[in-house]
Amino acid sequence: MSILDEAKRIQDLVQAEEEIVVTVALFGQPGSGKSSLINRISGQRLAKEGTKTDATTEAKKYDWNGLHLVDLPGYGTSMFPQETYWKQFGIEEFDVFLCVFSGKFRDEDTRFFSQLKEHGKQCLFVRNKCDDLWEDGKTVVELEAEIAQDLEKQIRSRERVVFTSCRTGEGIAGLSKAIASVLSGAKQERFFRGAKAYSLDFLEEKRRVCERFVALAAAASAVNAVNPIPGLDVAVDISVLMGLFKKIRLTYGLTDERLSAKGQAAPALAQLASNVVKYCAEDGIVLLLKSFAGRETLKEISKWIPLVGTVIAASAGYGITHTAGRACLADCHALAEGILERELAGAKDFGGKFIDV
Numbered sequence: 001m002s003i004l005d006e007a008k009r010i011q012d013l014v015q016a017e018e019e020i021v022v023t024v025a026l027f028g029q030p031g032s033g034k035s036s037l038i039n040r041i042s043g044q045r046l047a048k049e050g051t052k053t054d055a056t057t058e059a060k061k062y063d064w065n066g067l068h069l070v071d072l073p074g075y076g077t078s079m080f081p082q083e084t085y086w087k088q089f090g091i092e093e094f095d096v097f098l099c100v101f102s103g104k105f106r107d108e109d110t111r112f113f114s115q116l117k118e119h120g121k122q123c124l125f126v127r128n129k130c131d132d133l134w135e136d137g138k139t140v141v142e143l144e145a146e147i148a149q150d151l152e153k154q155i156r157s158r159e160r161v162v163f164t165s166c167r168t169g170e171g172i173a174g175l176s177k178a179i180a181s182v183l184s185g186a187k188q189e190r191f192f193r194g195a196k197a198y199s200l201d202f203l204e205e206k207r208r209v210c211e212r213f214v215a216l217a218a219a220a221s222a223v224n225a226v227n228p229i230p231g232l233d234v235a236v237d238i239s240v241l242m243g244l245f246k247k248i249r250l251t252y253g254l255t256d257e258r259l260s261a262k263g264q265a266a267p268a269l270a271q272l273a274s275n276v277v278k279y280c281a282e283d284g285i286v287l288l289l290k291s292f293a294g295r296e297t298l299k300e301i302s303k304w305i306p307l308v309g310t311v312i313a314a315s316a317g318y319g320i321t322h323t324a325g326r327a328c329l330a331d332c333h334a335l336a337e338g339i340l341e342r343e344l345a346g347a348k349d350f351g352g353k354f355i356d357v
């Protein structure tokens with residue numbers, strides 16, 4: 001294969017991956033916490049919380065980095081009859097469903113779940129507001145078991161129930177893990193990219209996904225290069241690298257807003273945060289590339305030969321772009337890890353509250 005064919009193949013691969021979306025649809029009684037869960041899962045303030053009328057009049061769709069979150073209106077109401085609901089909201093296209101409840105379980109949700117099951121759709125049950133589980137003389141575990149049993153009776157099927165609290169953050173990491181576990185392949189990767197990490201394991205998944213696009217973007221950058229960078233004897237396409245660094249930052253939720261947020265600049269993290277910001281500017285990238293000239297590690301490069309092809313892997317620009325991409329990834333990962341560790345420590349200190357969306 002010629003280098004141009006290789007370049008085209010890589011470009012198509014990156015394009016195809018970018019176009020993949022994963023859709024998580026939420027349904028359930030108004031006030032159960034669907035909007036709040038949408039914000040927790042994405043780690044963004046996407047949906048307005050506490051507005052009960054929203055979800056009853058239309059399906060609301062929120063997009064965050066390839067993760068589509070849909071807040072569905074009630075099923076089989078006079079406004080949205082059962083017969084037309086499936087088609088009207090394009091239910092067939094959605095990947096995972098969350099049936100969210102917090103008090104009594106509604107018959108209409110049972111009916112919608114049966115239809116989902118008939119169509120072989122994945123549905124998780126989410127008992128939100130678990131911070132309110134309390135009854136004199138009973139443990140939380142007993143209360144949870146009762147809820148699961150009641151649900152089983154109602155929907156006539158034994159399904160997994162995830163207990164969450166958007167208030168304390170409890171169970172949110174488990175919910176994200178559960179959603180990821182019912183997805184596979186490219187859809188699962190897209191979920192790892194878009195969803196906020198609430199555990200170190202989830203952050204590792206983000207790293208795994210990013211390593212792949214470092215290899216691909218480094219290849220594209222090396223192939224597309226036209227002019228050598230002054231002071232370096234190789235040509236590298238800086239705009240491709242800038243695109244890559246932006247993608248990595250987004251995957252880790254390191255938006256400008258987040259990097260500048262009050263309290264994020266803890267002394268231990270400030271240096272990492274400033275590195276991450278530098279990678280967004282062209283001159284920062286050139287400096288980074290220069291600092292890596294001649295320091296690329298062959299072991300890392302050879303690992304990706306099956307993906308990028310031998311011709312590109314051997315090119316002058318590839319080693320250096322790959323090394324720079326890995327450096328950016330390492331800094332983003334370390335910063336995200338530092339921020340998460342602080343959030344988790346805060347959870348212990350402040351009775352569970354650690355989510356700042």
Ligand SMILES: Nc1nc2c(ncn2[C@@H]2O[C@H](COP(=O)(O)OP(=O)(O)O)[C@@H](O)[C@H]2O)c(=O)[nH]1
Nearest residue numbers: 030031032033034035036049050129165166167
């Ligand atoms: N105590 C408690 N309140 C919650 C929780 N999740 C959401 N809420 C509150 O319940 C109300 C309804 O939440 P919202 O997300 O708008 O529900 P939706 O109507 O299903 O979208 C809001 O006032 C939220 O602040 C939770 O886990 N615990």
Ligand SMILES: [Mg+2]
Nearest residue numbers: 035051054055
């Ligand atoms: Mg809502």
